Amino acid sequence: MTGNGRPMTRYIRHAAAFCALLLLALLVNAARVQIVQARTYDENPANRRHTIARYGQPRGDIFVGGRPVTGSEDSGEQFRYERTYKNGPLYAPVTGFASQVYGTAFLEDAADGVLAGTDPALSPFPLWNDLARARNPGGHVVTTLDAAAQQAAYSGLGSRRGAVAALEPSTGRILALVSTPSYDPGELSGTDSAVARAWARLNAAANRPMLNRAVHQTYPPGSTFKVVTAAAALDSGVVRDVDAPTESPDPYRLPGSSARLTNEVEGCANASLRYAFQWSCNTVFAGLGVKVGPGDMRSTAAGFGFNDRKLGIPFRVSPSTFDTRVDDAQLALSSIGQYNTRATPLQMAMVAAAVANHGSVRMPRLVERTTTDDGDTVSTPGAPGGPGGPGSRGQRSPGQAMSPATAVQLRELMTDVVAEGTGTNAAIPGATVGGKSGTAQHGIHNSGTPYAWFISWAQADDAVEPAVAVAVVVEDAAADRGDISGGGDAAPIARAVMEAVLDLDPDR
Template identity: 70%
Template sequence: MTRCIRHTTVFSGVLLAALLVNAARVQVVQPAVEDGNPADRRPTIARYGQPRGDILVGGRAVTGSEDTGEHLRYERTYTDGPLYAPVTGFASQRYGETLLERTEDPVLSGTDPMLSALPLWSDLARSRGDGGDVVTTLDPAAQRAAFRGLGDRTGAVAAIEPSTGRVLALVSTPSYDPGLLSGNDAAVARAWARLNADPDRPMLNRAARQTYPPGSTFKVVTAAAALDAGVVRDLDARTRSPDPYTLPGTTTRLTNESDGCRDVSLRDAFTWSCNTVFARLGVETGARAMAATAEAFGFNDTGLRIPYPVAPSTFDTTVDRAQLALSSIGQYNTRATPLQMAMVAGAVASGGQSRAPYLVERRVTAHGTTLSTTGPRHARQVMKPSTAARLRDLMRDVVDRGTGRNAALPHATVGGKTGTAQHGLGNTGTPYAWFVSWAQADGAVEPAVAVAVVVEDASARRGRITGGGMAAPIARSVMEAVLRSR
C-alpha cells in the first residue's frame, strides 16, 4: 500500500511539473506568438486601461486622457489640437499613433523599462506602469504667433534656437484636431475618411515632412559656397554678371524680377535678389563645392530625426552647368523643408555652426522624476566663421534696406532673405512665398531665434506675391514672441 502511494505521489509530481513547465512556456517563452493572435484582446484592453502620459509645452499639458467607461477605457484628448498637431500627431485606438505620440509611445504608454523599478520582473509579469510625460522644447508664444500669422492660408513655419537646435515653433496649416481620431467608433472612421479625402491635406506636417523649392532663400547657401571657395572676396566689388544670363550650353535666358542687376556687387545682388548674379555664381563655384556646402547645411541628409523623421531636403549632385545655375537659385531639383531653411538661417546666425534640431527636452515619470534629457547635439562647422560674419552682414542689409523690411524689429538686429519659388509645369503654379531670418536682441550675446516661413497660396495677384510681403510679417511676429519671452 505504501509503495502504491509513493508511486502515485511521484506520478502526480511529474504531472504537476509538466503543467508548470507548459504554463511557463505559454506565458514566458511564447508571449509574442500569443500577442499576435487577433482574437486576444487582452493586450489592447491593457493598453487603454490606464491614462496615457502627457506631452507638455511650456510646462502645460497639451494632451490628456478621458475615461469612457468602456472596455478600451481611456481615449486621448487634446488641448488646442490644431495648434499642436504637427508636434503631437495623434494617438488613436483605431489607427495607431503618429509623430511624438508614436516615437515617445513607450514612455507615454508606460511600457518603457525606465519607468519600472524592476524592469526584468515587469517584463516577465507583462505589467505596465504609469505613463510618463514628454517635455517639449516649444515656446508656446512663438507657436501661437506662427499659427495666427498663417491664419487660413496654406503654409508652414519652423523656428529654432540657433545656439542649441531647440525647436521653438513648428506649425502647419491647414491643420486638424487629433482628438477626432482618438476613439474607435463610427465617428472616428468618418473623420478619418474625411481628413484623408481633403485636397488641402490637413494631416500633412508641412513644416517638417513636406519639401518645397526654396527659391531665392537658397541664395544664402550659394553665397556661403562662393565665399568659402574664394570665388567672391569683396562683397562690394562689381561682378561680371550679364542681365539676362544665358544658361550654359542652352539658348535659355534667365532674367530678374528687378532692374539694375547687371554686374552688381554681391551685396546688392543679395539685397535685391538678382537671379542672374547667383545663377552665374553657382556655376563659377562649381557643382562639387556647391553640393558640399549644401550637404554641410543638412541637405541630402536622410537620417534627420527630431525625434520623428524629417523629410530629407535635397540638392542634386548630378547636374550639368545649366541645371546647376537653376539649382543655385533654389529651383530645378533643389527642395527644402521649412525646418531645413530655419537651420540654414540658424547656421549663419551662430557663426557658421549648425546643431541638429530637437523637439523633446526631457522625459519624466508621472511624479516628475527625470528619466532622460536630450540637450544640444554636437555642432558641425558649416562654413568659415568669416563667411558667416559676412552673410550676417548681407542678411541685415536685406531687412534694413532691401526686400525684407517688413521683418524689422525695434531693439533688435534682424537678418533675413526673401524668396519667391516658381513651381508646377512650366512654372505655372502660384509661386511660394518664402522668408528666412534670425533675430538678436540689443545687448544679447547671441541670436535667440532663426525662422523659416513658407506660404503656399498667397492671396494676391501672381505678380504681387513676394516673400517680403507675404512671409516676412509672419516671421517678424514669431521672432518678436521669442524675444519677448527672454
C-alpha cells in the same frame, strides 16, 4: 499482491513519478508561454488584452511652456481612456494623434513608450514589471516649444496653406512648428462611427490638413537658397570681396543651352555679391553656382543638412535635397533654389540658424526631457552625452556648414536685406534682424502660384547672441500671381514669431 505489499508500493511510486513528470511538463510549458513566447502573444493582433490594458489607464501628457496640451478622459468603454487635446489644431503638427482605431503619429508615436507607461526606464525595477506583467503610470514629455511663438506662427498663417519652423540657433531647440490648415486630433479619439467619419473626411480633404508641411513637405526654396550658394562662393574663394563686381551678365545664358535667365530688378549686371544678395539677382547666383562647381556646392549644401535621410526630431523629417547629378545648366538653376532643389521649412530654419550661430548647425530637437508621472527626469535628449530620448534617431554632433568668417559676412548681408532690401517687413525695433526672401516657381512651365518664402534670425540689441531663427513658407494658392512674395507675405509672419521669442519691452 504479496503479503508485504511491495508491488503496490512500486505502482504508487510509478504513478507519483508520472504525475510529477506531467506537472513538470505543465510548468515548463507555462514558463515557455509566459516568458519565452510572451512577446509573440503580446504582439499578436488577435490578442486584445494588451490593447485593453493600454487604454486602461490615463496616458501621460505632452507639455508646452510648463502646461499640458493633452489629457485623458474616462469614456467608460472597453478601451477606457480616450485622448483629449487642448488647442488641438495649434499643436497637431507636434503632438500628432493617439487613436484607439488608427494608432499614433508624431510625438504621440515617437514617445509612445513613455506616454503609455511601457518604457522600462519609467520603473526602477523593469525586470519585475516584465515578470509581473505590470504597467507603470504614463510618463510625460516636455517639449522645447515656446507657446507664444507657436501661437504667433499659427495666427500669422491664418487660413492660408503654409508652415513655420523656428529654432534657437545655439542649441537647436525647436521653438515653433506650425502647419496650416490643421485639424483637431481629438476627433480621432474613441471607437465610435464618428471617428471613422472624421478619418475619412480628413484624408479626403483637398487641402490635406493632416500633412505636416513643416517637416514632411518639401518645396523649391527659391531665393532663400542663395544663402547656401553665397556661403559656398565665399568659403571656396570664388568671391573674396562682397563689394567687388562678380562679372555676371544680365541676362545669363544657361551653359550649354539657349535659355536665358533674367531678373526682376535692375542693376544685376556684374553686380557685387552684396547688391545681388540684397535685391536677389538670379543671374549672379546662377553664375556663382557654376563657378563654385558641383562638388563644393554639394558639400556646402550637405553641411547645412541637405540630403540627410536620418534626421529625426524625434519623429521622422523628410530629407531636403540638392541634386548630386547635374550638368552646368541644372547646377545654375539648383543654385537659385529651383530645378530639383527641395527643402522643408525646418531645413531652411536650420540654414538661417547656421548663419546666426557662427556657421555651426545644431541638430534640431523637439523634446527637452521626459519624466515619470510624478516629475522625475527619465531622459534629457538635448544634454551633451545624454540619451537620444523617446524614439530618437540619435542626437548627432553639430556640423560646421561654413567658416565663422563667412558666417559673419552672411550676417551682414542678411541684415542689409532687412534694413534696406526685400525684407524690410521683418524689421523689429530694438533688435538686429537678418533675413532673405524668396519666391519659388513651380508647376508646369512655372504656371503655379509661386511659394512665398522668408528665412531670418533676430538678436535683441542687449543680447550677446541671436535668440531665434525662423523659416516661413506660404503656398496661398488662392492669391493672384502678382500678389505673393516672400518679403510681402512671409516676412510679417516671421517678424511676429521673432517678436514673440524676443519678448521685447514695448516701451523700448
